Amino acid sequence: MNISQAAKLSGLSVKTVRYYADIKMVEPARNIQSGYRSYSNDDVAKLNFIGKARRFNFSIEECRELLSLYQDKNRSSKEVKKLTLAKIASIDEKLKEFHSLREELSHLVNCCNGDDRPSCPILDELSK
Amino acid sequence: MNISQAAKLSGLSVKTVRYYADIKMVEPARNIQSGYRSYSNDDVAKLNFIGKARRFNFSIEECRELLSLYQDKNRSSKEVKKLTLAKIASIDEKLKEFHSLREELSHLVNCCNGDDRPSCPILDELSK
């Protein structure tokens, strides 16, 4: 199938699918006459896999790792679990960060009148 | 003072401070003889302000807005509060995203033996 069909089936944009070909993550066959990329069902499965992994916040490099594990029938689930646990840990960090950020900001908002006068504890805090 | 002193006082890197000058966010005076950037205490206060706002996850453009409010003695606190509330809302979105991501991943990890056998529910899920 052509690239737009592959894009549709995998839920990615044509640009993204082409990008994944450029960076040699999913390299489809080529139609010799037209030069068009020709995607197999297997290619689409890989695109799907990558799309999901990206949505799970895995980086492109991590996707590459997962993909090679995915394609290796003799891999151990230990490796995959390790990667995933590391990902969870990094998500936890981000959660912590954003949580304390939220706390601080909402504290400031609560102190701020939000009226037409210039006095503003938010700016005061920012300038300390 | 020179750039490295300003960087130290504001807790930013020299590269970052120079970058903020390049994008016309904090434009210091110049030593005519040497061409070196010459930072005033006021400049450092602005750098500090920006550093904090960035740590609060405000984008450069938002920092620019906040900075101009900060420098406008007649601004109303309403505007600042509005910006901050919007920032909180966007943080809430991110929190929600990461939270559900975390849930899904930890569910997968719990289903995975993590042993030396190839069977792996994480990859199974990713390939669905």
Added chain:
DNA sequence: TATAAAGTTTCCAGTCACTGGAATGTAAAG
């Protein structure tokens, strides 16, 4: 005072994961 070291300048390139757009070529539909 000569030289070395530290600090600064500009400029260009790279990061990450795409996205947009132009110019051009091919395929399918009317």
Added chain:
DNA sequence: CTTTACATTCCAGTGACTGGAAACTTTATA
């Protein structure tokens, strides 16, 4: 046969820096 849709490559831009090179100034040391 022409229009339209889809495809190709290549170049540039995003955000917010960061790294590095080459050249210059200032400061410290021998």
